[in-house]
Amino acid sequence: MGSPLINLHNISYQYEQTKALIDINLTIAEGDFLAIIGPNGSGKSTLLKIILGLLKPTSGEVLLFGKPVNQFKEKERIGYVSQKSNSFNTGFPATVTEVVRSGLVKKTGLFHRYPANVNKQVRQALKSVGMDEYSMKNIGDLSGGQQQRVFIARALISNPNVLILDEPTVGVDSKNVKSFYNMLSHLNREHNITIVLVTHDVDAVSKSISHVACLNQRIHFHGFKNEMDQMSDEQLEAWYGHAVRKVDHQSEVKS
């Protein structure tokens, strides 16, 4: 197990009326492939936004790479693919290259131009998601799954240590979901990118992941995916409200 990259200590979050998260403690270590699962409205997106510093927790502390989130300046080390990317403005006149290049915006810095070799970096990032043939296409002309890969390339171009994805397979047709997760597996294993993923495809993702967190306001389970069947029926009930299929623990586990 690698060193901890993300630490959440006693995080709670309250929207104006809704209590979204209660007393979350979670450590994500280098090399983890964590799936956060839970019913709709269980606070999954909120949790990711807190990790990213997009929302300030009502109480508790977030550490990124050991630093409090508001003091952490190297945001380019964390790549983010938001849930809303699925429904971005498809009429936007931009090529795949222009979109992927924009992933370097923070690393390049205010008042600076993109580096001279930016096109090479774009090609590499697109290659790692299998989209190198589409570099000149208009982003709006791609399928949902292809767009999602482009957004991952945009996140990858700054060489992040962590990739955070919020329901990336919504809008991806089922036959492409598997190859999508294989690609994430590859990034996790071969490029040692830590992955945090919110998903509903528990079965499809189970081969790729190393860890699971079961969330419903609180974390009801967090651990290796093959330990998930240690959850008692009461825990399952508290988490999902009714019995659910546990993650298939027969599949290989990353060591």
Next chain:
Amino acid sequence: MIDSIFHYEFLQNAFASGLIIGFIAPLLGVFIVVRRLSLIADALSHVTLAGIAGSLYLSQSVGALALLNPLYLGIVASVTGSLFIERLRRLYKHYEELAIPIIMSAGLGFGAIFISLAEGFSSDLFSYLFGSVSAVSRQDLWIIIGIALIVIVFLSLFFKELFVLSFDEEYAKASGLPAKWIHVLFMIVTALVIAGSMRIVGILLVSSLMTLPVAAAMRISKSFKQAILLSVIFGELSVIVGLVSAFYLDLAPGGTIVVTSIIILLLTIFSKKIGSKGAVSG
């Protein structure tokens, strides 16, 4: 002789201003359109009207201000309006678009009061509403040049950040960009361009020059770069054709410029249809 030099200068002012506006308005307009802020541009132009009318009234009633260029108060009103819109958008978080009718009515309300308070500037007012070939002064031209420089500096400093902000605001924030500040600067620059463009196209049609060329460009461009290039080309084309025809036909340039850009828009829609149907004889 003196007469023709005089004519030469007013035409010079109008055309130089027009060419500058035809460049910066669509350039900024690309970001306005893709960020879905077109209606905000419209609201700001109405606020500019309040500033212009207020200034015209002041120069009538306060002797010391008789020679005040109304553009200055127009700019002040427009920039103030842009900051108010941001404030309102945050106040009504779940009804952001409510800021637009609020600011628009405020602008028109104050405008109407100042217009009725002051008397006898109906011809002035007409030129502010619909633009004018003859009313652009040297001083107006200098102000417009100043605004253009600000726009160009702003866009060259923040181009890549504005792209990210326009394409995906949440991603911009997650990347740690100072999204809020860039947006506020963007709104101020937009307010400046609106006030500056108003002399040529008129208050009621300012936002058209920021949106119509962009709407046409977006129909046929494959990349963001191309969208910007085509928007500027269409904007310049509209201004040149519009100003020349306004001059020879003695029409308000706001009208001729906007109608030209509508024709360009229709042509792009039409050409795309032909293109997508494949070869069409004729």
